[in-house]
Amino acid sequence: MRHKKSGRKFNRSNSHRKAMLRNMVRSLLTYEHIRTTEPKAKELRSSVEKLITLALRNDLHSRRLAYKTLENHGLVKRLFDEIGPRYNGGGGGYTRIIKLADPRKGDCAPMCIIELTKRATAEAAVEAPVAEAPAEEAEA
Numbered sequence: 114m115r116h117k118k119s120g121r122k123f124n125r126s127n128s129h130r131k132a133m134l135r136n137m138v139r140s141l142l143t144y145e146h147i148r149t150t151e152p153k154a155k156e157l158r159s160s161v162e163k164l165i166t167l168a169l170r171n172d173l174h175s176r177r178l179a180y181k182t183l184e185n186h187g188l189v190k191r192l193f194d195e196i197g198p199r200y201n202g203g204g205g206g207y208t209r210i211i212k213l214a215d216p217r218k219g220d221c222a223p224m225c226i227i228e229l230t231k232r233a234t235a236e237a238a239v240e241a242p243v244a245e246a247p248a249e250e251a252e253a
Contacts, residue, residue: 121156134160139183141208142192146228151212154227158208161229165207168197199231206230 123130137157140147142164149157164182167175171193179189200207213224 121152123152123156135182135184138164139185139188141227141229142183142188142196145232146226148213148224148226150217151210151223151225154210154225157227158210162205162207164192165197165200166205168193169200171197195233196229 123133125133133153134157137147137149137153138160141157141161160182164179167179176189176193179192180186183189183192207230209228209230211226211228213226215224216222217224
């Protein structure tokens with residue numbers, strides 16, 4: 114019996130599971146949303162939320178702890194300078210899991226999208242000039 118045993122094994126060795134979760138954390142913090150299976154997303158959620166909580170503390174020790182997981186100075190800098198400040202004053206809930214209707218084609222695994230709740234505003238800035246362009250042409 115697995116009473117009080119936390120975490121999913123995913124039928125992988127310890128090192129493989131650890132590497133998989135690290136890669137998924139890096140991808141999620143880089144792209145701010147990824148498509149994966151539901152059990153992996155639920156396991157990933159706890160890892161990412163712990164890192165964002167470290168980013169809210171924003172001290173040297175927190176940066177070093179985050180680097181142990183991310184192993185990328187640029188990503189640690191992005192986490193503490195861009196992603197962390199978005200969640201100041203919040204009480205958790207940094208990620209969102211959206212279940213997809215269609216399962217994966219090969220093995221019928223339930224799929225979902227995991228994303229950060231407060232995404233970058235760069236997407237809105239890219240879309241804004243496209244929407245304003247026809248209005249400027251109409252005035253000319």
